Each structure stands twice: as structure tokens, then as C-alpha cells.
Amino acid sequence: MFNNSDINFEALKRKAYNGRWATLEDGIIPLTAADPDFRMSTEIEQGIIEYIKDGYLSYGPFSGLPEFKKSVAEHFNSGKNGNFTSENVLAVNSAAMGMYMVAKYVLNPGDEAIIFDPVDFLFKKTVDAVGGVLKLCPVDSQTGDIDFEMLISLIGPKTKLISICNPHNPVGRVYSKEILKKISEIAAAHDLWVMSDEIWSDIVYDNIEFNTYSSVSEEAKKKSFTVFGFSKSFGIAGLRIGAVLCNDQEVLEDFTEKSQFNSTIEGVSTLSQVAASVAIDKAKPWFNDFLAHLQSNRDFAYQTLKDSGILTPNHPEATFVIFPKIENGMSSDQFAQHVLQQGKVAIVPGSERWFGKGAEGHVRICFSTSKEILEEGLNRIIKSF
Incomplete structure (x- = not known):
């Protein structure tokens, strides 16, 4: 194989x-x-075939199919030390779309977002797209080590968001619970949101423990969004399927409403959600x-x-x-x-x-x-x- x-x-x-x-x-x-x-x-392939056998591709629930939301929550709780319910999950059109939606929700034009440097270009692109201002926090290009003094010095009155990439693309660093906790303390001290892109969190080597950001402290749980996708782990990039997770149910409901997901303007292909559920449950x-x-x-x-x-x-x-x-x-x-x-x-x-x-x-x-x-x-x- x-x-x-x-x-x-x-x-x-x-x-x-x-x-x-x-x-x-x-x-x-x-x-x-x-x-x-x-x-x-083949499990994903068969799951898609089974789903369409009866000839129906009807509208799904706006926030995502129940089986999709349940699968994603369990995936994070069992493998990433998460503490999510099905209701904490919103189905979105890819992790990239999830990142954009979070930036749009948190930032008004002129607001500042801190991102790592280097990091995948989508972090910059999503902040630019909503009129945000970028502040670059250097990380070591070999190890991914964060310069925390620099991180704190970048925070000003217009700062609203810290965006982290864990595991880090392109450096491949898995940030430990201690490091994530430190980020959560800094964010809480300045009342900032944190967006954690965790699309790579399945592909971790040498049995290193992975902790989803919101699980590391009460502060992290209160004011954060987690973004996830299926293109890396299961090879279904063309289905454009991802999820945004948030432990605060009221925040997620507001986020869903403001992102136009409570109407047929937005929402995600049911077929893509079925494929993702099967991936988690059977593949x-x-x-x-x-x-x-x-x-x-x-x-x-x-x-x-x-x-x-x-x-x-x-x-x-x-x-x-x-x-x-x-x-x-x-x-x-x-x-x-x-x-x-x-x-x-x-x-x-x-x-x-x-x-x-x-x-x-x-x-x-x-x-x-x-x-x-x-x-x-x-x-x-x-x-x-």
C-alpha cells in the first residue's frame, strides 16, 4: 500500500x-x-456511492449534517484532547473558508491581526481580504520557536486577533500544551481572539501529543475558534470540506448568523459532509x-x-x-x-x-x-x- x-x-x-x-x-x-x-x-468512495443510491441530494441543515458535526466533535475529543459537543461544530467550505470567516467576524477594517512569519500565505490573504492590518511575529524558520517578547510588543489598542498554525506549515512544529497556554494567557490579558488553524493536526509523527488550542486553559476555551479540514489527512481536497469549532455556543450561533449560514446563501454540500464523516468513522x-x-x-x-x-x-x-x-x-x-x-x-x-x-x-x-x-x-x- x-x-x-x-x-x-x-x-x-x-x-x-x-x-x-x-x-x-x-x-x-x-x-x-x-x-x-x-x-x-475505498471506505470514503463507498460512503459517497451509498449516499447517492436513493437518488436524493436534498438541502441539509444550515450548520451541517448531524452525523458530520458528531464525527468532527468526537474526532477532536478522542484524538486531540478536545472538549466539544456536536453543537460546537459548523460545517464550512474548506479550512481556508473557515479562516476567512473567522477574520471577517473578528476584524473590522483597520483592526490588527498578529500572524506568524513564516506561515502559509492564507493567513495573510484572509486578513487582507477583510481590510485588517497584519502584524508579523517571527518564528524560527527551522524549529518554529515563537519569539514571545516580540509577540507581546506587537499588541496595541487596535489588535483584535492572534492567528496560530498548529501544527505549523511550513516548519512542521507541533506546539506543546505549555506554549499554547502561554499564548492563551497573553491573549486573555489583552482580551484578544485566537484563531487556531489545525488542518494538519492528524498528521503528527513519533506519537507526539497534540492538544487542540481551546483545551489548554479556561482562557483559551472562552475566546477562540478552531479551524479544521480534510484535504491533508484523507485526500479529498476537491470536496472543499472543513469545520469551524467554538466552545462558546452563543458565539458560534452569532458567527453562523453573521456568516450567512442561516439561509441558503451559504452552507456546505451534503455529499462533502458525508465523505468527511465516513473518513473519520471508517477510514x-x-x-x-x-x-x-x-x-x-x-x-x-x-x-x-x-x-x-x-x-x-x-x-x-x-x-x-x-x-x-x-x-x-x-x-x-x-x-x-x-x-x-x-x-x-x-x-x-x-x-x-x-x-x-x-x-x-x-x-x-x-x-x-x-x-x-x-x-x-x-x-x-x-x-x-
């Missing part, structure tokens, strides 16, 4: 967009967008095998790059991306272009556009593919110099 023979390259060339197989010339290996090369589990054995494969790929990528002399890798505790430092003096964009042209491998440059200023001098390499593809891709990168 999860070998080269398990990948349908013909299907990927037709369907895998977002900088991947369908967008690149033949012969180029994409180690780009964080999306698995493997097909979804865990598939996922466990996938996680073991990813950990093996993580270890292989780390060792290969460590000995390359061209890139110095970080050691991700989570996610299926690695964020090595460039050692030959090239900029991130130059390095990525060189590798594309000379090595026929597509990777993501650590440029401001994708991850912020703090990412410069790095590249992001995705390893959610077969060992064979990964090995070929990494060898091509190294040999292109």
Missing part, C-alpha cells in the same frame, strides 16, 4: 491541479501543493497506514537532504512537507527555478508570496507521494547542481 503501483498517474494528470500533475509538462515531478498522490480510501485504518508511510518518507527525505550539502533540512514533527535551508547562496525563487529547469522537479520557493519574509532562503518540498517518486525527485534536485 502507498507504493508507486498504487498511484494512478493518468488520473492525476487529469485531476490534480494547484501546481501539481495536471498543470505541469510531462516529465516534471511535482513536490509542490500539499495534496496526496494517493487515491482516497482510520487507511489513515494509520498512510501516516506510517508518511513518517517513513519524512525520515528518508531528512536523511537524503542532510547528506546533500545543498539543502539543510529541518525535522518536521508533523505535516507532510519539509522546509530545508538553501546552502548555495541562491534565493528561494532562483533555487526553485533552477530545480524546475535543470532537474525537472517542481517545489515551492520560500518566498514572501507563499510564506512571508521569514521564509526566504528556504524551499518547501512535499513528500505525500510514493517512496519511489520522492527518491527520484530528491535525487534530481541534488544532481541538478
